[in-house]
Amino acid sequence: MYKCLFLLWLVLCGAASPLLAQRPLEVLLVGTSHYNGDPDSAYRPIINKLKAYRPSMVFGEYLSATDAQQAPAGEYVGVPFQRRPQYMKRRELTTAPLTAKVAATARRQLRKKPQLHHQRIDLARHYAFTNDRGNTEYQLFLLEQTFKNDLSPADQAYYLQAFGSADSLRKAAKMVRPLTEYHKIFFPLLQELGQDYIYAMDCQRYSEPFEEASGKAYTQFMALQAAFKQDSTTAQAATFRRIAAIKPAYFAYLEAPATQEATYRAMNMPEMGTLSDQLNFFGDEPLYGAPGFPTQDVQAMKAQWTLRNQGMCDNIVRQARARGASRVVVAVGSAHTMVMQRLLQNMPKVRVITYNDLP
Template identity: 60%
Template sequence: MRLLLHLSVLIGLLGAAPRPARAQQPLEVVILAASHYNGSLAATYQPIIKKLRAYQPDMVFGEYLTAADAQALPATNQYQQAHQRRVSYLRRRALTTDPLTSRAAAAANRQLRRQPQLVRPRIDLARYYTFANDRGNAEYQLYLLEEPLKKNLTAADQAYYTQAMGPVDSLRKVRLVRPLTEYHKIIFPLLTEMGQAQLYGMDCQRYDEPWNEAYGQAITQNNALKAAFLIDSSTAQADTYRRMVATRTAYFAYLNQSDDDVEVYRLLNSPAYEKIDEALNFFGGEALYGAPGFPTEAVQEMRRQWVLRNQGMCDNVVRQARQQGARRVLVAVGASHGQTMRLLLQKMPNVQVRTFNDLP
């Protein structure tokens, strides 16, 4: 599966701020269940961006933590550890001055509202957002510097960029520039075309530790089933293992129906995908609960933690949208979240949910 996008013109990057919230006003949420791998040429994704742009969301959310939520994670959390590696990376750069203050960052954003073609304020903002644990907006600024604004960099700008952030190869290694993601190929170009300067985070990772524990138990039992199957494929446990393997086969058969990237996105956002993805992620899913050798209790606990995480994501979307007075928002998430978030959002008061496939 391949995916990508290209922009030739940079439009103004700071639109008008949403009006103050009115309590419990109707909120429409469109969910884009996305692939995390998007490897085609840029123009391939233009139809997807065109469809999303026509929707004209007031806010766009991505599967990133807010800066506040990220900073609250314990030092042992994988996300926090990765962030500390990125901060250490920046501290080793030639530019040793302190990053912008929050007030200076706000001033830089105001300057870019008037002059979106400027380069140096974006370099400073990319650095600021990285130190501030706002990975999504750090990546957005770096996307702009690496794609639509690349031609605007003078030799002096490029030297400053390298001093502050290092070479692009290094930025890719620390995963601040990720050219194959749905953000680099679809969401950041969409924000640029719409003149929106901010991507809103909404991920929730408060449940990582119990999820990882349950997953570890499930994978241990899965491996034991596989080992037993290789010894004797005639047992009831072996039949359970075959059924588990079949879910993976069905998953890839479904996605391999098309090599067309736009069609793949349609497949990812369909009810049929939701069913096979659920089965894949949960070792075969509910249909196998109680089957001989199946890790039923561990998978049930995985499912419980998964719902808690997705409920946290939904809460983050709705809370921020209401704070900003938004009426329609786009939520871009890994495709596995699509069904669970849709079902949870449907239960929230004054929230209407649509999928990417529902858009005209």
């Protein structure tokens, strides 16, 4: 009898069980800025709202370690990932990084004893060597921000051997980025929630065809600009003026709010999605068919953009369901928010809300 009950428990509670796979999932999208230059205190109201939501997982716009390792070396998405392991190999500390099994043990130890700084340095080093950018940055945030004054002289020396100077981490390796949304909002959120891992959800499988279409569209835009300088009275010149007016409107919208919390609310409005599409797609659908407008190439860009965003949504839902999560927070550049909201709404048993839906 007990064996039967145990088997039933496995069926009901196992992470990969069909029942858990079909569990309703709520996804909170937080459209962000990738530059956050105000003092930390300006972002505290945002952190407090997200903390009150109490997500069981937090996702960032990072590539998974596996996807990063497979990114072609010559592509713009792959170059930064090759740079970081190369940087690590030039450090004074030359011992092999932790294996995945030992790294998992270090994570368990740190959950019980956060002051084990040597283990944290080793764990951050493991993430850096395996191209897990998000968790490298999170552990370095803890070492640089939370525990910086607690490191003993021996810990400080070991940290320097493993990662080099703080200046090198910022400028050469770009593993410490203090003005990102992660350092200002999402790493403090994770720490205060007692969570030791940020999940990756980006998708770059479509970067090459997107860049190809983008390059063609940009070439035609530059031709429009050159023609405008020659003669500003043509129909093509009118198209160029419409495109040129988008950038000032975009930044005027973002500069209007008086606080960072109000700015984040503005970035999660439908108006932001419209402005982002117009900025990123040379004016977007309102200009389709306009004289000189690269309609076909912009449409090709948008097709690849949609595929990328669908891949991001798939990554979120797959990982959340595999872990039986009921509510998750997703940090994503504000240009993605509205398209991801539409895509997630079409996924079964997924409820999607945005930052502006929070009380």
